[in-house]
Amino acid sequence: MSKKGNYLKSPDLLPISHGERNISPFGFSVIWIGMAIVLAAFAIGGAGIQTLPLGWVIVATIIGSVAIGIFMTIIGDIGVEHGLSFPVYMRAPFGTIGTHIPSLVRGVAASCWFGINTYFGATAINGILNLLYGYDNWFLCFLLFAVVQLVNTALGIKAIERFADLAAPIIIIISCWMYVSLSDKAMAEGRDIWVWVESPVTGGAAFTAFMVVVMANMGFWATLAADMPSLSRYFKAPKNERNWFRRNKAQIAGSVITMPIVNTFMVIIGAVSYVAVLNYDPIVGLQQAASGFILGILLLMIVLAQWSTNTSANVIPAATIFSNIGGPRVPYWIGVVLAGVVGIISQPWSLFGIIIPALLVIGGILSAIVGILFTDYYVLRKRRVNVQELYEEDGQFRGMNGINMAGMIAWVIGGVASYYFPSYSFIVGFVVGAIIYYVLAKHWWFVKYKQAEIEDPSDEKYLGITVGRDWIVEEGLDPVVVPEATNPINT
Template identity: 75%
Template sequence: MNKDGNYLKSQDLLPISHQNRNIGPFGFSVIWIGMAIVLAAFAMGGGGVQSLSLPMVILATLIGSVAIGIFMVIIGDIGVEHGLSFPVYMRAPFGTIGTHIPSIVRGVTAASWFGINTYFGSTAMNGILTLLFGYDNWFICFLIFAAVQLFNTSLGIKSIERFADLAAPVIILISCWMYVTLADQAAENGKDIWNWVETPVTGGAAFTAFMVVVMSNMGFWGTLAADMPSLSRYFKAPANERNWFKRNKTQLAGSLIIMPIFNTLMVVIGAVSYIALNNYDPVFALQEAASGFVLGILLLMIVLAQWSTNTSANVIPAATIFSNVGGPKVPFWVGVLVAGIIGILAQPWNLFDVLSTALLVIGGILSSIVGILFADYYMIRKRRVNVYDLYEMNGQFKYMKGFNLAGLISWIVGGIIANLLPAYSSLVGFVAGAFLYYLLAKYWWFAKYKQAELEDPSDEKYLGITVGRDWDIAVDEELGVIPETVNEQI
């Protein structure tokens, strides 16, 4: 802790400087390929074709993917512009202490997804060991797989990007093979995958089923949309660039093209698997469709896919949040360990039956946060942020004993409204959160607690990379921390 007792200046949460941002458009696109391989996508596909045709499921998935991709890019500008992580910026709309409440909810959600994807990968690992040695113990595989992923994440963001470079082409190959094999198997059973529907619905019921697929996709990736700054602060961006699109070019291809394509491909594979085998689990599908050496290689690819997904999409965001909550005494690697423990204690093997329902609920809760971030960053502050005070215990973001009631009220009410309309939860949550926060913050809270960037809206003082600024936050020399080296910690 600093000599002044300031627990907000955790070394892992300081702004990332321009020269130390090392992920470019290609690197982020490759990371996205790995992140898209998740059990939730297969489940959404399997659930979708129970009521809708495969073309309608694909259309709904593309709409949901592009919509949440837009949210990701918009919120990701916080990290690109100022080098700030999600839990640090959340001090603005929620307060220096209030930030911990929604942040912990997001962190626990990410840690739980880590557990779910680890379980999925461990079943594939168990299949490999059973095939090779006759060893059958998925729980031991689960513990080993969890430990290996956590160790990989603790090594840093660059090691994750290198791993994604290895996993991406493998994932593309397995995806193509699985689609062809499962489609052939469905044809052998007399099912046309493009026209088959288990229980067709029409009229209003069809539209509701369509929107459930849209919202489920938004709900799952809503976790990353809210937390994108924790990843985007490592993205390469040109200094002194005032064009928003040019400054955010690292994000655009990955979130608006690569993610929708590969997320949709995974949904299709889950749908075709359900049509062919009445089961959307690709591990089950592979064991039914292949054997011997080919089966072993394909199962290994599943393991690599989950590994790549978990590190970028789940462990990094959760660990960053837990590090922020704990302050300087909880470094990033401890946050990684906490995320792993929560993921295991969540007992992910018992969560599959409620997965679709959970995605809609989570979508409403998290999209409300995304709406609040949008309103605070773009509509009220207009991208100008008094970053120095984000790290001060008694600065402008202390508000009322560390809480911004405008943010907390907007989040709670927005989340409730969203879940009253579950088929539209992500959109309703975003609009409700943004609208409520704008009104409460602008006309009530900030009238009581003045904000420097609103009183003096200066680009030179309160913008970051747009004006060539690196935010140099002073910390205790005892920590031996220089902001420019912090990015090696994550």
């Protein structure tokens, strides 16, 4: 029986019911169009074109994007099946207290990316205002742009989807315009975008350069692969559907199809920008490739891109994590504010010079979490979760003073291993974390701390939407199966 005021039962962290899921496969694809347009993609293209022809950069990007999209979909089933967010499910492999440590790393990283994207969006806004009115104050633009994005996110997931519906077609059109402008600039400089390479490499060096592009794409999106459940729990999915692919069709449409297409196009633009002006920063490239009204429209693309990316990929995960750590006293909207504060005080205008390699390292470290989640959810629990216990302070997930040492040890070892192999950080972190956790959890931790769904792997007791269940977590209640016709609201 849980105690009054149980901090694990913050209203914003309770399971999402079937009736509350409102994002369709098309809606998630639209959200991805915005999320995939980020500065890191331009940087990957700009770095890749320095050693490889554009064709090979594209192939490497497609491979890396599809691979990480598959990982996102696999882990995202936690949200689809049970309606659980990333920090809540992390209580299973890390403990009710231990979950805060790796989750906080992801939350801070997401907040820093929020600051960086806001900074670049603000410089684009400042550029537009300078063109129109001669106004020049990027810092004020930065603060105002941050506030607008945070308010948009605090209004909820539906407000974000509505914004994405508006922004996505504009972003696509202007992205094509950007590509044409930069290609023309490259041709004017006497450089063919398909054959020009600054420092071409061959043999083993070419393969290494190819794999760096693959892993750069996987490493950057590793953070979202870990906390995809925070988004996927809002996806529409049919009840009583046992086919994994049909149940996750929204994820597949967005993460495996739409994201690789958009991400690859952004990498191409970054590469073309470097060929054109020897700088992958799109704002620098645009200012040299266009002027007047056209430049203003293209800068608008940067603003919309950063906005749509920040709300879904950065602020939502960070806010959910901060709310989980703070308990009922830190509702979701306060988590949103905290994400904004961390992003601002990180001084992104100074941070950007080192943030890309730094966050790729963090992505490698968090890939160990992806491996641990995969092992815990699919291999050990076989998708069955004793959800009610995730919200009990003294339940089966408490472990040793709230910490699951099997998860913590596996994370540390996997993270350290990935650090020493940065070019292969995602694969190394995932494999090492998954294997170490399996051995420690199966043969040590879960022998000592029994897990009901492992001891009694019952579909009817521990599966969610597959058996038509909405998980209801309230004071003194057991999990129940809610009839199809009802639309419960968790409180």
